[in-house]
Amino acid sequence: MDQEKHQELIRIRHHLHSIPELSGKESATAEYLGAFLQGCNPDNLITELGGTGIAAVYNGPITGPRILLRCDMDAVPVSEETNLPYTSTMDGVSHKCGHDGHMAIMAGVADWLSENRPLSGSVVLLFQPAEETGEGAVRVLEDPRFQKIIPDFVFALHNLPGFPIGSIILRTGIFASASRGMIIELSGSSSHAAEPHLGRSPALAIARMIQTFNDFPASDYSMNRSAKLTITHVRIGEPAFGTSPGKGRLMVTLRADNVEAMKTLSRWSEDNAREIANSCDLNVQISWTEEFPVTENSAGAVDSVRTAAKYLGLEIVQPDNPFLWSEDFGHFTMSCPGALFGIGAGTHSSSLHSPEYDFPDELIITGVNVFRRIIEGILNKTTT
DSSP: OOOOHHHHHHHHHHHHHSSSSTTTHHHHHHHHHHOOOOOOOOSEEEEEEETTTTHHHHHHHOOOOEEEEEEEEEBBBBBOOOOTTTTSSSTTTTTTSSSHHHHHHHHHHHHHHTTTSSSSEEEEEEEEEETTTOHHHHHHSSGGGGGGGGSSSEEEEEEEEEEEEOOOOOEEEEOOEEEEEEEEEEOOOOTTTTGGGGSBHHHHHHHHHHHHTHHHHHHHHHGGEEEEEEEEEEEEEOOTTTEOOOEEEEEEEEEESHHHHHHHHHHHHHHHHHHHHHHHHHHHEEEEEEEEEEEHHHHHHHHHHHHHHHTTTOOOOOOOSBBSSOOOTHHHHHSSOEEEEEOOTTTTTTOOTTTTTTOOOTTTHHHHHHHHHIIIIIIIIIOO
């Protein structure tokens, strides 16, 4: 890739960074990308796929496998704390997971494919909405138009702070863990703050639940390595000094690197929440949301990524254990062979979802080249 095209992709990344949109609301992002992709001459451009998603299809001259490459479009509800010239223009919303960089990489692949159709088969470039909530992949898969572009192989990448810049992080089998959002609603009865004994406040129950959930690794050694609980939100009553509260809410994220561990963790969490609520004479309702399956990589797809990385002379890192974060790309790898791999964002990079994080522009070329080599390795059967 020449310097001019690299600079164009950086400009695309910076523009996308400045207009972040939350899951399912990526309309301006989709409009901008759609205009760019039109100029990359796909054989088919599907818009509003699974909501705001876009699929650009590039066909080869002869029959062959269909490869789907996916990037994610949504931002996160985090305020940006940087002085970047392209900083977020949306209050409380920013690209702190690097999806702006992932989209720029896929834009670079589209630009390359516009002049280099595969020798056989076809390539689908999927710009997927709503990854952060775990809803986007399902909506795409359930869209009737997706049935016409069902792939034989699927690939995606995610930038990973904490790893050497430009390194490729690979793992056969489970790469990213399953996760679920647990919502615990407690109700008792309010009272005057001077007479709390006349009401039933959820305060003590929530405090006990927080302590119990925070002590989870010490309380169940059998899942210490493969499961995790994180308190993400707490609310008790309303901001009033004169009232002892009668309602409360606790939100917890559960993570596990295999299906059985998730089932056990879910039962453990629900049983403890109900037991504590009952002991405090409170009504309890438990619901689940934002459910992500494990992302499991097939050996053949991982080999394709490894071959591409080796050809490009990139450092390969192979973690011993799955990551505890989740990705809805697992819905794709459940439906056909595929691989999610990491690309190192630097050992000194700010962490994902932190206010200071920014996707490294130098990773754009690396990402484009890895995807290009995967395409050539599967559809062109060449190493030149």
